[in-house]
Amino acid sequence: MGIKLPEELEIEVYRCFRCGYCRAQCPVFKVKQNESWGTRGRMILIRSLIEGDIDATSSVLDRLYCCSLCKACETSCPALVRASDVYERLRESLVEQKQATLDKHQKIAEKILAEGNPFGLPRAERPSSYKRKNPSSAEILYFVGCVPSYRRPSIVRSVEKILATAGVKYTTLGAQELCCGSVLMRTGQTRTAKKLAQQNVKNFKELGVKKIVTVCPGCYLTLKVDYPKLVEDFPFEVLHISNFINQLLQTGKLKLTKQVGLKVTYHDPCHIGRRFNIYEAPRNVLLSIPGLKLVEMPHNRENSQCCGAGGGVKAAFSDVASNIGVSRMEEAAQTKADLLVTSCPFCCLNLDDAGRQAQLLPVSDLTEIVAEAL
Amino acid sequence: MSESELNKRLAQIVGAENVSTESVDLLCYSRDASENVGMPDIVVWPNNTPQVSEIMKLANELKVPVTPRGAGTCLSGGPVPARGGVLLVLTRMNKILEIDITNLQVLVECGVVWQDLNNALTPYKLFLPPDPASRDACTIGGCIAECSGGIRAVKYGTFRDWALGLQVVLPNGEVIETGAKTRKGVSGYDLTRLFIGSEGTLGVITRTRLRIFPLPRYRLVMSAYFDSMESAGKAIFRVMTSDLIPSAAELMDKQTVEAVSKFINMKFPECVALAIFEFDGSSLGEVKRRIRQARKLCEREKATRVDVSETVEESDRLWRARKSAGPALATLKPSSLHEDATVPTSRIPEMLTRIKQIAQKHNVLIPTFGHVGDGNLHPIILYDERNPDEKKRAEAATADIFRAALELGGTLSGEHGIGLSKAPFFSMEHSSPETEVMRKIKNALDPNNILNPGKIWAGA
Numbered sequence: 148m149g150i151k152l153p154e155e156l157e158i159e160v161y162r163c164f165r166c167g168y169c170r171a172q173c174p175v176f177k178v179k180q181n182e183s184w185g186t187r188g189r190m191i192l193i194r195s196l197i198e199g200d201i202d203a204t205s206s207v208l209d210r211l212y213c214c215s216l217c218k219a220c221e222t223s224c225p226a227l228v229r230a231s232d233v234y235e236r237l238r239e240s241l242v243e244q245k246q247a248t249l250d251k252h253q254k255i256a257e258k259i260l261a262e263g264n265p266f267g268l269p270r271a272e273r274p275s276s277y278k279r280k281n282p283s284s285a286e287i288l289y290f291v292g293c294v295p296s297y298r299r300p301s302i303v304r305s306v307e308k309i310l311a312t313a314g315v316k317y318t319t320l321g322a323q324e325l326c327c328g329s330v331l332m333r334t335g336q337t338r339t340a341k342k343l344a345q346q347n348v349k350n351f352k353e354l355g356v357k358k359i360v361t362v363c364p365g366c367y368l369t370l371k372v373d374y375p376k377l378v379e380d381f382p383f384e385v386l387h388i389s390n391f392i393n394q395l396l397q398t399g400k401l402k403l404t405k406q407v408g409l410k411v412t413y414h415d416p417c418h419i420g421r422r423f424n425i426y427e428a429p430r431n432v433l434l435s436i437p438g439l440k441l442v443e444m445p446h447n448r449e450n451s452q453c454c455g456a457g458g459g460v461k462a463a464f465s466d467v468a469s470n471i472g473v474s475r476m477e478e479a480a481q482t483k484a485d486l487l488v489t490s491c492p493f494c495c496l497n498l499d500d501a502g503r504q505a506q507l508l509p510v511s512d513l514t515e516i517v518a519e520a521l
Numbered sequence: 522m523s524e525s526e527l528n529k530r531l532a533q534i535v536g537a538e539n540v541s542t543e544s545v546d547l548l549c550y551s552r553d554a555s556e557n558v559g560m561p562d563i564v565v566w567p568n569n570t571p572q573v574s575e576i577m578k579l580a581n582e583l584k585v586p587v588t589p590r591g592a593g594t595c596l597s598g599g600p601v602p603a604r605g606g607v608l609l610v611l612t613r614m615n616k617i618l619e620i621d622i623t624n625l626q627v628l629v630e631c632g633v634v635w636q637d638l639n640n641a642l643t644p645y646k647l648f649l650p651p652d653p654a655s656r657d658a659c660t661i662g663g664c665i666a667e668c669s670g671g672i673r674a675v676k677y678g679t680f681r682d683w684a685l686g687l688q689v690v691l692p693n694g695e696v697i698e699t700g701a702k703t704r705k706g707v708s709g710y711d712l713t714r715l716f717i718g719s720e721g722t723l724g725v726i727t728r729t730r731l732r733i734f735p736l737p738r739y740r741l742v743m744s745a746y747f748d749s750m751e752s753a754g755k756a757i758f759r760v761m762t763s764d765l766i767p768s769a770a771e772l773m774d775k776q777t778v779e780a781v782s783k784f785i786n787m788k789f790p791e792c793v794a795l796a797i798f799e800f801d802g803s804s805l806g807e808v809k810r811r812i813r814q815a816r817k818l819c820e821r822e823k824a825t826r827v828d829v830s831e832t833v834e835e836s837d838r839l840w841r842a843r844k845s846a847g848p849a850l851a852t853l854k855p856s857s858l859h860e861d862a863t864v865p866t867s868r869i870p871e872m873l874t875r876i877k878q879i880a881q882k883h884n885v886l887i888p889t890f891g892h893v894g895d896g897n898l899h900p901i902i903l904y905d906e907r908n909p910d911e912k913k914r915a916e917a918a919t920a921d922i923f924r925a926a927l928e929l930g931g932t933l934s935g936e937h938g939i940g941l942s943k944a945p946f947f948s949m950e951h952s953s954p955e956t957e958v959m960r961k962i963k964n965a966l967d968p969n970n971i972l973n974p975g976k977i978w979a980g981a
Contacts, residue, residue, distance in 0.1 A: 164851055165554045167594040171636065171657040180566070180613060181546060182593065188549035195548060206545045223657060225848040227784070 149199035150244055156236050157197060162226045163190040169220035169230075174453045175213055175460075178470045183210050186220040186230050193237060203247040211237065212249050213467060215460045216333055217417040217453035234458075238335025251463040252334040260339065263325040264293040265462075274321040276300030277307055285318040288356040290370070292363040293326050294492040302492050305518035306362060309392060312521050313401040317360070323350055329365035332373050334459040340369075344377040351383060362388045362514060364418035364491045365457070371423075387419055389429040389490045389513055396435050403520040406438040411516070412484040413441060414475065414498065415451035416491035424449075429490045429513050436520040442482045452478065454489070456497035472501030480507045488516055527583060531565050531607070534575045539566040539613075550590070550608050554655075556858075557598030557941045561588065561608035568613050570688060570696060570727045577725065578694030580607055580971050587692075588973050589721040591632065591663030594655035596859055597940030599667055599720045603975030611662055614727065617641055624702065626685060628730050631662025648736045650677035653936070654844055662726050668718030670936035672843075673799075675761075675894035676768040677734070679936065681717050688728035689716055692967035702730065715962070720938050721973040722981075723966050737801035739808045740768070742836040745819040746792035746826040750774060750877070753794035754870030756822035757893050760798060761866050763818065765811045769799035770894025774873075777846050777890045784849035787842055790826050796893075797839055846890045847901065853886065854903035856912075858919055862926035863897040863935030875925040876900050883918040885911065897935035923949060939977045947978040 152160070169186035170176055176185030183192070189210055195201040216231040224230070241247040258267030273296050289310065295302040310317050325347050328340035351359065361367045364387065371385040395401035413433060419425040426448045433441050446452040455461070455471025476498055479487045487502070489495055490513040499510040532540045541547075541564045551560045567573045580587045586606030593600050602608050615632035622645050629638060635649070635656040642648050652671035653659055659669070665687065670679040677683075686700025689712075699712040716724055747753040757770055773781065773795045782789050789795065798815055802808045816827045830836040851857045864872045873889065876898070880887040891899035900922055904915035923933055923946050933943050933950050948956065956978055963970075963981075975981055 161855070162848075162852060164848065165552055165593075166655060166848075167554060167592055167658045168655060169658075170592055171634065181541070181549075183543075183545045183549035188545075191549050191552060192545065201544075201548065204545075206543055210545060225845055226851065227848070 150196045150203070150237070150240050152197060152233070152236060152240055156233050159228050159233050160190055160193050160197065163187065163228050164226060165191070166225060168223045168225060172219040172223050174215065174217060174219065174455060174471045175467060177474070178467055184213060189214065189234070190228070190230070193233065203241055203245050208241070208247055208249060211241070212252070212334065213460060213464050214458055215417065215453050215455060216458035218421040219453060222421065222449055235333060235335070239337050240335070242335040248335060249463045252336065252459050255330055255462055256336050256339045259326045259328075259331065259343065264297060265326055265330055266293065266297050268297050271322055273297070273324060274319070277303045277319065285316045285354070286357050287315060287317040288351060288354055288359045289317045289319050290327070290359050290361045290366055291319060291324055292361060292366045292492060294496060295362060298496055299492050299512070302362060302512050302514050305512070305514040306388065308518045308521060309401065309514060313395045315395070318354055318356060320350055320354070327366040327369045328373070329369040330459055330462070332369055333457065340373070341377045344374050348374065348378045348381060356383070358384045358386060360386045360388055360391050362492060362512070364416045365493060368418045368422055387425060387490070389419065389425060389432060392432050392513070392517060393428040396432060403436050403517065405520045407436050407516065407520050408438040409485045410440045410442060410483065411486045411488045412444050412479050412482045413447070414444070414454065414479065414487055414489040414494060415448055416489055416494045417451070417453050417457060419490065420451055421449055432513060432517060433488060436516065442484055444478045444482055446478060454494040454497045456493050461497055468497055469501055469504065472497045473505045476502045476505055476507045484508060486511055486516070488513055527579070527585060528563055530579055531563060531576065534579070535565055535567050535572050539568070540564065550610070551601065553593045553595040553598060553600050555596050555598045555601070555940065555942050557601040559601040559603045560605060561602040562605045564608045564610060566610045566613050570690060573609070573690045573725050573727055574694045574696055576607065576609065577690050577692055581693050581969055584969050584971060586971050586974050589666070589725045591660030591666070592634070592655070592658045594659045595663065595667060595940065596937040597934070597942040599938050599940045599973070599976065601941060603941055609725065611725070611727070612660060618728070620645065622647065625733050626702070626730055627733055628728065629661050631660060631727050631729065633661045635659050635661060635664065642733060643736070646736045647733045649683065649731060649733050651680050651683060661729055661731070665717055665726050665729055666719065666721045667938045668936070670892070670897065672769045672771065672892060674897075674936070675770050675892060676766055681714060683732045684713055684717055684729055685732060686730040687713050687716055687726050689724035689726055691724050692969070692972045700730065704732065718938070720940060720976055722963060722976055723972065725972070737768070738803045739805045740799055740801045740836065741808050741812055742830040742839050743798045743800070743812050743815060744828045744830070744839060745796045745798070745824040746790050747794045747796065747823065748792065748825055750794045750873045751870050752822045752824075753796050754873050754893070756819045756824060757796055758866060758869060759818045759822060760815050761894055763814065765800065765815050767798045767815070767894060768801040769797065771797040771843055771891065772893040773843065773846055773890040774888055776886065776888035777850060780849040780853060780888065781842050781845055784852065785842060785845050787838065792825065797843055843890070847899070850888050850901045850903065854905055856904050856906040858902040858915065860900050860902065860919065860922060861897060861935045861937045862900070862922055862931060862933060863895070864926050864929045864931035866894070866896045868929040868931065869893050869896055872898060872925065872929055872931070876922060879918050879921045879925065883914040883921070885914050885918050887918060892935070895935070896931065920946065941976060944977060944979050944981070
């Protein structure tokens with residue numbers, strides 16, 4: 148029995164006529180240089196899975212899960228195949244119909260269920276990096292996210308400083324905050340993600356907020372696109388921090404006064420870039436920093452190259468994520484920039500690791516450099 | 522020798538990490554961009570010419586088929602291993618070895634991607650003119666093996682016109698260098714041209730020396746709309762026989778325009794045919810003068826509307842529309858045959874009429890577009906392969922299109938190659954004595970028939 152996909156996504160698979168133009172885009176293919184690890188190969192494999200010609204063996208699963216869902220292939224696809232939607236839904240079907248998932252992804256789900264974060268670190272330690280704010284009049288929830296909370300607390304401190312300086316009344320969930328479920332949505336574990344969504348939304352409603360600001364593009368995508376499908380009622384406006392800071396600057400609520408005499412290059416995170424076309428807001432913010440010079444990498448905006456971490460790749464294929472990260476950092480180094488800035492804690496983490504490994508330039512989140520300019 | 526022994530020896534040549542017999546890899550390397558399928562027994566990624574030579578010696582000794590492959594963007598089944606065996610993936614041999622701006626030539630390994638080469642040439646204001654649609658992915662080796670063309674071939678010719686010399690690994694593993702570093706050369710038989718377009722059946726092309734050309738400073742695009750295919754065909758013929766020398770002359774019929782319009786959400790004026798011309802040159806005034814002349818010629822042939830793209834963005838939008846023609850049409854029916862039958866330029870209006878009649882006769886949809894400036898049409902035969910009767914009619918229509926092209930003095934393939942797709946029709950174009958000469962050449966170079974067997978003519 149073949150795997151079943153919803154009709155509208157099955158058509159996407161059959162529309163691929165194997166022109167191979169995606170070879171020039173897929174970051175995983177560029178590292179592996181093997182058809183089976185690129186978009187065209189995955190489409191051949193999925194078609195064979197649908198038709199029942201092959202089974203979901205571990206080799207097949209590796210190929211289907213080793214994609215960061217960066218959407219780069221979609222920018223060059225003449226048949227307009229929505230590959231990342233196909234992969235996400237296919238992974239869900241694999242989990243539901245074949246119980247086929249990768250051990251490393253399943254372990255993440257277990258950790259999230261146990262401690263509310265993908266690292267399995269104690270739930271109570273989540274707010275250790277920041278003071279919980281909870282004014283009753285707050286309309287805005289700052290959804291902190293797991294990576295800043297546990298892996299890069301300087302992002303949290305920076306956001307707090309920015310919001311306080313601008314006089315934004317906001318609240319946080321503290322130890323009550325749960326993983327948004329992004330990694331689960333990207334790896335087909337929708338049922339578990341739904342549980343998190345229900346609990347998170349219940350908490351949002353109790354706070355009485357209307358807007359939610361996220362720093363992590365993964366949280367942003369999940370809250371903005373997936374939550375309205377996972378829960379019945381989702382009456383919240385979701386904002387990405389880059390847009391939010393840009394608004395604060397434009398309305399004069401935030402002023403960046405301190406000189407930051409650095410030459411920086413900006414890395415577009417896939418989940419806000421190609422997904423939502425958020426390209427200019429983070430650049431406007433950077434250009435508002437006195438003394439800062441912005442230089443572009445050849446691959447920028449819709450042609451940006453993925454950092455390699457997303458879609459469950461860093462968790463299950465750390466070598467691939469690392470190789471892709473190094474190649475992106477090499478591109479950044481060629482601009483002769485002093486610093487790479489991105490607007491995603493997870494990109495930040497992966498590129499920082501890659502940059503250290505290859506002894507290239509340092510990496511900052513947008514919020515960190517903005518806080519420096521205050 | 523057992524199969525595992527072959528695999529072991531291949532791994533010794535290229536390293537164990539550069540061979541695969543994993544079924545997922547074999548499956549993904551069983552296809553190109555055509556409908557053909559052929560499963561290899563082993564995929565091998567060599568890194569240099571000596572390795573390719575060793576592989577060929579081994580395969581020749583064991584009489585195992587070898588199919589060379591670049592990026593696998595071929596539309597005729599060239600890199601599909603029809604008889605299994607070794608699939609030789611040449612994409613890791615991707616170094617640009619020399620950019621010689623004094624002599625306007627480059628030396629590249631076969632796996633260099635077309636776009637990467639042109640990106641490397643742009644800073645010198647130079648380019649390699651033949652531009653296949655698959656330019657972002659396709660390799661120079663593949664372009665040479667298939668003698669690729671593209672939109673600008675109408676002015677600049679195909680890869681045949683730009684290759685000066687090749688490094689070729691023969692089926693017995695010997696390495697030869699053909700051609701010379703000079704623009705002119707009549708020293709011995711033209712082996713370079715023998716290998717160009719030989720579809721990987723005579724030797725493995727590992728290096729190419731190519732001429733390059735100064736990049737034109739200006740490119741302007743003109744679109745002309747017509748209310749009959751005939752007047753569009755005549756207008757294009759008039760422009761082609763003038764002294765205006767367009768760098769592109771493309772045509773899209775009504776069905777194609779409508780499909781593209783829907784596919785990429787772009788509005789076009791009402792028309793039965795759309796002709797797109799590009800003119801390039803180093804002086805803007807001169808390019809504009811040629812556009813004005815071309816406009817007059819189109820208007821004389823009753824163009825209902827003529828637009829000139831003022832900006833690069835407008836031109837890019839039109840080219841994007843043209844490039845999405847194939848995929849846009851492919852979405853209309855579950856299956857499609859993408860043909861590239863080519864006729865002499867003067868016979869274009871007749872060929873367009875014939876295609877229309879063939880579509881009516883067999884009751885199938887055959888929208889048509891293509892590089893009409895050089896007579897290279899792309900009729901797309903649309904059908905549903907789940908309907909046996911429709912499939913039969915589509916195949917009959919395809920055969921009729923080939924017949925019509927040949928009757929008008931044309932050829933089966935302008936730029937996609939014969940491969941597996943058109944091998945059954947080969948004898949319609951080539952006489953037995955002519956095919957026999959080809960067979961003898963093949964046999965002289967590859968007596969054991971191990972290199973890309975099953976391609977070009979039936980029974981190969």
